[in-house]
Amino acid sequence: MSDLRVGVVGAGLMGADHVVRIQKRTAGATVSAVIDPDAPRAEAAAQTAAGSATFPSLTAAIEADSMDAVLIATPGQFHLPDLLVALEAKLPVLCEKPLTPEPESAIKVIEAEIAGGAKLIQVGFMRRFDPGYMELRDIVAQQLYGDLLALRCQHRNPSVPEGYTNEMLINDSVVHELDVVRYLTDSPVAAVDIRYLKRNTSNFEHLHEPILAFLETKSGVVADVEMNVSVKFGYQVKTEAVFENGVVEIGRTSGTTVWSEGRYSGTEHMTFKTRFKEAFENELQCWVNAAKNGTIDGPSAWDGYLVAEACKAGVQAIQTGKRVEVNYLPKPDFYE
Numbered sequence: 001m002s003d004l005r006v007g008v009v010g011a012g013l014m015g016a017d018h019v020v021r022i023q024k025r026t027a028g029a030t031v032s033a034v035i036d037p038d039a040p041r042a043e044a045a046a047q048t049a050a051g052s053a054t055f056p057s058l059t060a061a062i063e064a065d066s067m068d069a070v071l072i073a074t075p076g077q078f079h080l081p082d083l084l085v086a087l088e089a090k091l092p093v094l095c096e097k098p099l100t101p102e103p104e105s106a107i108k109v110i111e112a113e114i115a116g117g118a119k120l121i122q123v124g125f126m127r128r129f130d131p132g133y134m135e136l137r138d139i140v141a142q143q144l145y146g147d148l149l150a151l152r153c154q155h156r157n158p159s160v161p162e163g164y165t166n167e168m169l170i171n172d173s174v175v176h177e178l179d180v181v182r183y184l185t186d187s188p189v190a191a192v193d194i195r196y197l198k199r200n201t202s203n204f205e206h207l208h209e210p211i212l213a214f215l216e217t218k219s220g221v222v223a224d225v226e227m228n229v230s231v232k233f234g235y236q237v238k239t240e241a242v243f244e245n246g247v248v249e250i251g252r253t254s255g256t257t258v259w260s261e262g263r264y265s266g267t268e269h270m271t272f273k274t275r276f277k278e279a280f281e282n283e284l285q286c287w288v289n290a291a292k293n294g295t296i297d298g299p300s301a302w303d304g305y306l307v308a309e310a311c312k313a314g315v316q317a318i319q320t321g322k323r324v325e326v327n328y329l330p331k332p333d334f335y336e
């Protein structure tokens, strides 16, 4: 079977990284188009994918018949129009998280996908492809250590740019836990509550962080998430799962350990790109394999919608300081 020709929309931090990943570390796929209105960015990314063409818009790239599938890596607020264009063209899509920033726009995507009659959209919640999370999910499902009681999560970034806002603590960062907690527990997030920890005054004045986000699942598991975007020492995502008969921890970095002068030290990731390297590679390979068969193999547009509802509740909780329940539409048969 010939290579899947992938058009990558958005050649920024994530898009440029995906171009290299598809080109160098994904079997059966090649980057045929790089789409970005910022022409120098598109050119720079295309340089890493021999034979790829650049385009200013997805529509222009589709008109040139330049791809079999689309990877959308633009900021979330730009996803809706390109998702609709891709669905109209019946192209398989891997859409970086979030599907769309609000539930209202996510519903428009779902309606368009159902109208087209095929599940074409996979959402880039790559933690579901991380070996640690996959193993933990199996442990939970098999009840190896009894019932799961709680999840204690740490999500720590070294720093964020000045444009990062308090709402982005939820929409850009806790968004990952809002998906993966449901994935681990197989139960929807039913309510979100936020506590502000003592403010880190070394961060930008407009930011009030770190926060503790409490995600309550319908099944009764509470996940507390320390969301911290100024730890400086590195990028750290860990989870401790508390069971009736034991505790399981994932995400502890071993790295190289050095013993010297009466002390020992290890290493920590500095970026999500290395922490989730394997997850991104698994995600891309599963998507490419499935796209060749006109299907998806990962979180669907419906999963993206559920997270959009939970994010909306999370932002309300951050703004009001109150616990907010999450309401979801009934699941369409199409996504069963």
Ligand SMILES: NC(=O)c1ccc[n+]([C@@H]2O[C@H](COP(=O)([O-])OP(=O)(O)OC[C@H]3O[C@@H](n4cnc5c(N)ncnc54)[C@H](O)[C@@H]3O)[C@@H](O)[C@H]2O)c1
Residues within 6 Å of the ligand: 009, 010, 011, 012, 013, 014, 015, 035, 036, 037, 038, 041, 056, 057, 058, 073, 074, 075, 076, 078, 096, 097, 098, 124, 126, 172, 272
């Ligand atoms: N999975 C993860 O852990 C992870 C990590 C980082 C970013 N992301 C996601 O990746 C996406 C991109 O984030 P980023 O950090 O790379 O952003 P970025 O700002 O670095 O790059 C975005 C690029 O998109 C381009 N762009 C904007 N509108 C466009 C359009 N309509 N068509 C084509 N290109 C357009 C911009 O010119 C820019 O080059 C976001 O959805 C973000 O949430 C995911």
